[in-house]
Amino acid sequence: MSARRxxxxxxxxxxxxxxxxxxxxxxAVGSQVAMAFLLRKLGKEAFMLDDSPVPGxxxxxxxxxxxxxxxxxxxxYQAVIIxxxxxxxxxxxxNEYIKxxxxxxNIDHHVSNINFGKFNWVEPEFSSAGEMVYDLFKAFxxxxxxxxxxxxxxxxxxDTGSFRYSNTSSKTHRIAAELIDIGVEPYDMHSRIYETSSIQDINLLGESLQTMKLTEDGKIAWLWVKKEMLKKTKASLEGTEGIISFPRSIGGVEIAILFRETGTEDRVKVSFRSKGKVDVNKLAAEFKGGGHPTASGCTVFGKIEEVENKVLEKAKEMLS
Ligand SMILES: [Mn+2]
Known part of the structure; x- marks a missing residue:
């Protein structure tokens, strides 16, 4: 499919x-809001409904x-845009509200998209769903x-890690330039989104960094966020989002992994980042997850130590 379709x-x-x-x-937030604005300009009604709240x-x-x-x-509603x-x-x-x-x-840029819609516009080459909605503004x-x-x-x-990840293209920058010409202030955007951590979140980062480990060959780095750390630091789960960039930032590391204990059961949220040699979308798929070749995730049931063992085994396999 295309923007025209x-x-x-x-x-x-x-x-x-x-x-x-x-x-x-x-x-997720930016593409939904821009989509709703676009539909209303076309004289249509749009209602945004999400499972979880918008981060502060x-x-x-x-x-x-x-x-x-x-x-x-x-x-x-007559149609659902996901x-x-x-x-x-x-x-x-x-899902409870979807007849x-x-x-x-279905408008998405995940390579793992399973084309669940009546209309499926899936573009793994695009940096973000936002870039796709931008194309819709242009199409209309x-x-x-x-x-x-x-x-x-x-x-x-x-979604481009502030225009650093490999999904950043010249088109991404051209769009950004156009948005800046319209009045967006890059520093203001960056500081509002990334420079609002709480001291609790930074204390949690400190705790989590203590758990960092590296394989002997230095190619896989991983760390934990345990429930007791959240309790001790009073940090939010939201505040754990940027932690994976630290193992990723180590020279020679090909795969970075963050293990986060979530919920009340023995359930671990696993996030993966790759510097390009390993397709971590495939790695996540081994555990029924998915995402992009360089950024993906999955949820695995079990104690964090067990999950770590299972996931590392697969990660090592994929590297060799
Ligand atoms: Mn995205």
Whole structure:
């Protein structure tokens, strides 16, 4: 599919439900808000419904205050637009509101996307879902205003690791330049999103760094966030997001792994980053997860030590 085909699909409907994945980050939030703004400019109705709340650091983006956690009784949508989600499990609780015969428009850049929609626009070459929504603005020839530019820039900036990751293309920078010309202030965006850590989050980072380990060949680095660390530091799970960049930043490391204990059961959230030699989307898929070739994740049941063993074994296999 292409932006033009999605445009044709969108034209057929007037009332849209928009959603994205659980624990939304910049791309999920920014692409949803920009999509809602675009639909309204086209004279359509759009309602944003998410499983989990918008992180505090993204709440400055206009439109995020409209993202609801509950479905209004009187809103009967004709189509659902799902952004940045490789499968329906990723939208969590929102599945309860998706009718069996619902028309789903799937807009995503995950290589692991399983084409779950009636319309599937999946572009693994794109940096972000935000970049795809930008293309839709262009396909509809709709002028981008400052609020929309801020939402799109947040999506692109966060998913490219501030224009550092290998998914950053000349097109990504051209779009960013256009958004800056519209009025986006890069430093302001960066500082609002990344320079708002709490002292609790930094203390947690300190605890987590103490657990860092490296394989003998120096190619895999990993660390833990245990529930007791969260308790001790009073940090939020949200505050653990950037931790994986530390093992990744070690010279010679090819795979970085973060193990996070979550929930009440023995359940570990595992995040992977690769510097390009290993496809960590495939590694995550070994544990029923997915994502991108250089950034992915999965959830594994078991004690953190057991999960570490299992995951490391597979990671080593993939490296050899
Ligand atoms: Mn994304």
């Amino acid at each position: 999605v445009k044709a699909a969108i034209k057929k409907f007037n009332k849209f439900l928009i959603t994205s994945h659980i624990n939304p980050e910049g791309d 650091s993204l709440q400055f983006i206009k439109g995020t205050e409209e993202i609801s956690k509950e479905m209004p009784h009187d809103f009967d 952004l940045d989600s490789p499968d329906l499990a990723r939208i969590g609780r929102i 069996k015969d619902a028309v789903i428009i 020839k709709v002028k981008i205003t400052l609020d929309e530019a801020i939402a799109l820039y947040a999506a692109i900036m966060t």
